[in-house]
Amino acid sequence: xxxxxxxxxxxxxxxxxxxxxxxxxxxxxxxxxxxxxxxxxxxxxxxxxxxxxxxxxxxxxxxxxxxxxxxxxxxxxxxxxxxxxxxxxxxxxxxxxxxxxxxxxxxxxxxxxxxxxxxxxxxxxxxxxxxxxx
Amino acid sequence: xxxxxxxxxxxxxxxxxxxxxxxxxxxxxxxxxxxxxxxxxxxxxxxxxxxxxxxxxxxxxxxxxxxxxxxxxxxxxxxxxxxxxxxxxxxxxxxxxxxxxxxxxxxxxxxxxxxxxxxxxxxxxxxxxxxxxx
Amino acid sequence: xxxxxxxxxxxxxxxxxxxxxxxxxxxxxxxxxxxxxxxxxxxxxxxxxxxxxxxxxxxxxxxxxxxxxxxxxxxxxxxxxxxxxxxxxxxxxxxxxxxxxxxxxxxxxxxxxxxxxxxxxxxxxxxxxxxxxx
Amino acid sequence: xxxxxxxxxxxxxxxxxxxxxxxxxxxxxxxxxxxxxxxxxxxxxxxxxxxxxxxxxxxxxxxxxxxxxxxxxxxxxxxxxxxxxxxxxxxxxxxxxxxxxxxxxxxxxxxxxxxxxxxxxxxxxxxxxxxxxx
Numbered sequence: 001x002x003x004x005x006x007x008x009x010x011x012x013x014x015x016x017x018x019x020x021x022x023x024x025x026x027x028x029x030x031x032x033x034x035x036x037x038x039x040x041x042x043x044x045x046x047x048x049x050x051x052x053x054x055x056x057x058x059x060x061x062x063x064x065x066x067x068x069x070x071x072x073x074x075x076x077x078x079x080x081x082x083x084x085x086x087x088x089x090x091x092x093x094x095x096x097x098x099x100x101x102x103x104x105x106x107x108x109x110x111x112x113x114x115x116x117x118x119x120x121x122x123x124x125x126x127x128x129x130x131x132x133x134x
Numbered sequence: 135x136x137x138x139x140x141x142x143x144x145x146x147x148x149x150x151x152x153x154x155x156x157x158x159x160x161x162x163x164x165x166x167x168x169x170x171x172x173x174x175x176x177x178x179x180x181x182x183x184x185x186x187x188x189x190x191x192x193x194x195x196x197x198x199x200x201x202x203x204x205x206x207x208x209x210x211x212x213x214x215x216x217x218x219x220x221x222x223x224x225x226x227x228x229x230x231x232x233x234x235x236x237x238x239x240x241x242x243x244x245x246x247x248x249x250x251x252x253x254x255x256x257x258x259x260x261x262x263x264x265x266x267x268x
Numbered sequence: 269x270x271x272x273x274x275x276x277x278x279x280x281x282x283x284x285x286x287x288x289x290x291x292x293x294x295x296x297x298x299x300x301x302x303x304x305x306x307x308x309x310x311x312x313x314x315x316x317x318x319x320x321x322x323x324x325x326x327x328x329x330x331x332x333x334x335x336x337x338x339x340x341x342x343x344x345x346x347x348x349x350x351x352x353x354x355x356x357x358x359x360x361x362x363x364x365x366x367x368x369x370x371x372x373x374x375x376x377x378x379x380x381x382x383x384x385x386x387x388x389x390x391x392x393x394x395x396x397x398x399x400x401x402x
Numbered sequence: 403x404x405x406x407x408x409x410x411x412x413x414x415x416x417x418x419x420x421x422x423x424x425x426x427x428x429x430x431x432x433x434x435x436x437x438x439x440x441x442x443x444x445x446x447x448x449x450x451x452x453x454x455x456x457x458x459x460x461x462x463x464x465x466x467x468x469x470x471x472x473x474x475x476x477x478x479x480x481x482x483x484x485x486x487x488x489x490x491x492x493x494x495x496x497x498x499x500x501x502x503x504x505x506x507x508x509x510x511x512x513x514x515x516x517x518x519x520x521x522x523x524x525x526x527x528x529x530x531x532x533x534x535x536x
Contacts, residue, residue, distance in 0.1 A: 002178075004178050005150075005175055005176065005177055005178050008175075009175065032176075034182065036176070036182050036185055037174060037176065037185050038175070038176050039174060039175050039176070040171060040173060040174035040175075041139055041142075041143065041172075041173050041174075042139060042170070042171065042172050042173070043139055044138050044139050047331060047332050047333065048168070048170050048302075048303050048330065048331050049303075049327075049328065049330075049331025049332050049355065049356050049359070050331075050332075051170055051171050052355045052356045052357075053352070053355045053356075056354075056355055072350060072351075075350070075351065076345050076346060076350065077345045083351070085351040085354040086354070090354040090355060091354065092351075092352070092354065092355055093350070093351060094348055094349055094350060094351075094352070095348075117348065118348045118349070166302070167302060168300070168301060168302015168303060168304060168450070169302060169304070169450050170302060170303070193451075194451065196450065196451075197449060197450050197451025197452075198449050198451050198452075199449065211478050211479045212478060214496055214497075214519065214520045215496055215520070216474060216477070216478065216495070216496060217474075217477065217485070217487040217494075217495060217496075218455070218494070218496070220458075220487040220488070220492040220493065220494065221451065221454045221455045221458055221492060221494060222451050222454045222455075223454075225451070272446050273443055273444065273445055273446050276443075277443065302450070304444070304450050304453055305442060305444065305453050306443075306444050307442060307443050307444070308439060308441060308442035308443075309407055309410075309411065309440070309441050309442075310407065310434075310438070310439065310440050310441070311407055312404075312406050312407050316436065316438050319438055319439050
């Protein structure tokens, strides 16, 4: 199974709605099971630097099938994955990237959101995940 | 003036509809006036290698405010812009990238489409441009 | 609105004058609203390694519409943006990059200065910002 | 001997004046004897893709101490330097890059201009060289 464009676009729209609800301007990226970009949107006035970060969060979440923030806990100085960010052309390991699972529990893609605090990024990303699964 | 997300998403949807009409599977990328990614969609089953090409076509069209195919005519062996593709982290200079102009005729962004013949890529890109301007 | 070359060159000259006043040798870079380079100067004898740092500071400040030093406070080990520097082809997150706002308060570009202590870099960058706004 | 910032800025200004005289919008880059960026200006509305090309032309001219167009004649299919553009992170080998010599005939830097036809790029670059040498 693989994330469809229909699911990805539903995730983008849900993330935009959640952002508007919270008064935020976000970059939203979706990758499929192969970690390849499937859909992307930058809300008007959202940070330009978050284009790349949203994509890297989505890829990072799919690369390791876990929330980006979990990897970040392991990549700190002294941690078991210290500086893993140097791999894969650059990872982003703070919150805002979440894997998306299919009906059978297998990971079929991921979302990455960037443009606010990492807490807000994660909240908006979760709204996207919920919409993709409907 | 700058391409808005609303315009970019209208272009994406029009390009998808045109692709469906023609039986094609496309990657569609939109950049704004600063050549920064604004919206992207990969249709289910579209070439993975066209993710990057669609983005590079959109950037190339905005970088030089002309259709990518026009640059390609000048970048052939013996042409005045031979091997210009080595600049800017990689350009794509065959058809499928088109600048988008605002009401005052100024370039406000560009679209890049990749996934079929360059003729089809250009046709689908033009459908996107038309929708962005409505 | 967008930073003009006239504004960018005024910022460069003010930064050079401030550097001379303080006995410093600086690299000074200006980017516009799209984070694209608009003007640059390296004072005679200034660090060669600061060419890239000045540009990255300017881009970083525009990418996130805040002083580079503010991002650096959040990107420390344990901080919410740890290792954000791996995005966007490399960010610089210590002081010396400052966004430039237009008359309406919107960010229209940014300056990045590198060549001395981060305190001096910031002081010289601020002189550039002040000149751009006159 | 090395190109000074004073010389580089004189070249930039002369190139801007020549561009205005010809009704062109140019990107102008100067590198010193070490092929490191010394000064840069993008005229309002000049092609964004020419930022990188102007810099690469200047570096290419200094890397080989000849006009970029001369290298381009040798880098054609079947030529002795075919695809030399793949080196050094990307070269640009069509006209618009010219070495700058000091009083003793030694190369002290180079200029690169991009934004119009290669003939116009070369004309404007020559105006910059003339000003640097005064």
